[in-house]
Amino acid sequence: MAPRWSWDFEDEPQPKPAAEPASEGPAAGAPGRPSAPARKEALIRRRRALALVGVLAVLVIVVAAASAGSHHKSPARPKVTARALSRPPTDPEQEEMAGVRSVLAYTPFVKEGSGTAREIALTFDDGPGPFTPQVLSVLERYHVPATFFVIGRMLQYFGASTVRAIEDGDVIGDHTENHPMLAHLPAHEQHEELFEQLARVELLGGRRPVLFRPPYGSFNATTLRELQRLHLLMVLWSVDTDDYEQPGVQTIVQRTMEGAHPGAIMLLHDAGGQRQQTVEALPLIIKGLRERGYKLVTVPRLLADDPPPHGLPVPPNLSGD
Numbered sequence: 483m484a485p486r487w488s489w490d491f492e493d494e495p496q497p498k499p500a501a502e503p504a505s506e507g508p509a510a511g512a513p514g515r516p517s518a519p520a521r522k523e524a525l526i527r528r529r530r531a532l533a534l535v536g537v538l539a540v541l542v543i544v545v546a547a548a549s550a551g552s553h554h555k556s557p558a559r560p561k562v563t564a565r566a567l568s569r570p571p572t573d574p575e576q577e578e579m580a581g582v583r584s585v586l587a588y589t590p591f592v593k594e595g596s597g598t599a600r601e602i603a604l605t606f607d608d609g610p611g612p613f614t615p616q617v618l619s620v621l622e623r624y625h626v627p628a629t630f631f632v633i634g635r636m637l638q639y640f641g642a643s644t645v646r647a648i649e650d651g652d653v654i655g656d657h658t659e660n661h662p663m664l665a666h667l668p669a670h671e672q673h674e675e676l677f678e679q680l681a682r683v684e685l686l687g688g689r690r691p692v693l694f695r696p697p698y699g700s701f702n703a704t705t706l707r708e709l710q711r712l713h714l715l716m717v718l719w720s721v722d723t724d725d726y727e728q729p730g731v732q733t734i735v736q737r738t739m740e741g742a743h744p745g746a747i748m749l750l751h752d753a754g755g756q757r758q759q760t761v762e763a764l765p766l767i768i769k770g771l772r773e774r775g776y777k778l779v780t781v782p783r784l785l786a787d788d789p790p791p792h793g794l795p796v797p798p799n800l801s802g803d
Contacts, residue, residue, distance in 0.1 A: 566648040566687030574783075581786025582692050586715045588792050590706050592781075593718035595745025595788030602746045602776045603784045604767075605629045605719065607657060607695060608726075610640035610647075611753025616761045618646055624768045628652050629781045631695040631717075634659035634679030636753065641686055648688045653780040655693035656680060656714060663700040665799055672708050680712070693717045693781055699800025706796070717781055718797065719749035725760045726751050734763040739770050745788050747781065 571579065585592060595601065606617060609632055621628055630647055632654055637644055648654060658664070659678040667675070676694065684690055694714040696705065701716065709716055721741030725734045738748060750760055771778060779787070 564642070564645060565685075566645045568687055571689075578780070578782035578786045579692065581789065582715055582782050585785050585789050586692075586713065589790065589794060590709060591716040591718060591796060592747070592785065592790050593797070594720035594743075594747050594790065595784050596791050597743065597745040597788070599784075599788035600744050600776055601779045601784050601788055602742060602744075602748060602771055603629060603779055603781045604748050604750060605631060605655075605695070605717070605781065606750050606752040607631045608633060608636075608661070608754030609752040610636055610643040611757070612640070613757035613761055614640060614643035614752045615646070617752040617757070617764065618643060618650065618652075620761065620764045620768070621652070622650060624765065626768055626778045627780045627783070628778075629655055629693065629717075630752065631655040631657035631693070632679070632683065633657050633661050633753075634682040637682045637686060640753075644683070644688070645686055648686070653693065653782055654683055654688050654691055655695055655717065655781070656683075656691045657695050658697055661697045663698055663801060664696055664705050665700045665702040665801065669704050669708065672705055673711070676708055676712055676714065696800075701799060717747065718800065719747045721746050722749045725757070725763070726755060728756060728759050731759050731763045731766070734759060735766045735770065738763075738767045739774075742771060742774065742776065744776075745784065745790075747784070 604626065606628060609617075609630055614630075620626075627650070628647075630644070630652055632644055634657075644654060656676060656679045658675040659682075660675060662675060664672050664675065680690055692713065692715060694709060694716050695718070696716065699718070706716070720743075721738065723734050723737045723741075734750075741748070750764075751757060752760065768778065
């Protein structure tokens with residue numbers, strides 16, 4: 483066992499000095515030699531003085547270290563993020579929200595439009611993160627709106643990117659608070675995962691999300707009931723680029739172009755790992771889809787212009803569990 487400090491060392495009994503011959507030195511109690519109680523009291527005073535000096539020395543070291551550390555970066559901590567500017571929805575945005583409500587009235591999920599409009603929705607999962615600003619810069623450069631399915635807890639570190647996306651006119655969806663496999667959780671935990679993310683987005687000044695994407699594609703009947711309670715439409719995808727595997731820029735572009743069709747919902751990632759390949763592939767994807775005559779839109783706009791047909795069966799859990 484490791485030794486422990488004794489904080490009552492001053493009260494420990496001291497060893498008695500060996501008896502001295504009477505012929506040597508003054509007799510006990512004589513003025514030339516202090517008595518035993520006096521020697522003990524003097525010893526205690528010296529120890530207390532040394533302890534005080536030690537405490538003062540430690541304080542000096544701590545103050546000096548704090549002063550020196552003030553010139554260096556402090557450890558990473560959650561950033562204070564400004565809120566998005568509040569504004570009323572535009573007429574197109576009201577039309578898009580009405581489109582989502584209309585679809586939600588007859589189906590709990592979508593994975594693509596009906597294909598009657600030559601529109602495609604680009605969606606990004608797992609953000610915000612370190613690569614989100616680069617993704618936003620590409621979208622801004624080409625004037626492309628997108629839909630971001632955001633993890634709630636990431637907003638305390640990279641919320642500025644989500645504020646930027648909101649002010650760009652991009653749509654923010656719910657991707658849960660902590661990115662769990664929802665099918666493995668009981669109802670109350672699923673509800674908390676969904677609701678906490680909604681609250682975080684609203685605190686940033688965004689509108690309450692009405693779209694949801696399940697992490698790993700994991701969901702069950704309980705998830706659908708919780709989505710109904712929260713008035714959330716589950717958005718799956720028709721084209722998975724698997725860009726999270728980092729297969730190479732050209733492979734990401736090729737998979738996107740091969741899966742492109744009217745009403746498609748494309749799955750990409752702006753966070754959750756190294757996303758430089760996605761950033762570099764994005765301009766090529768945008769140019770390639772536009773050359774084929776596709777208009778790039780948000781999911782709500784796709785649903786307003788090209789809603790899915792009625793009567794589609796709910797797909798199985800996509801996570802494979």
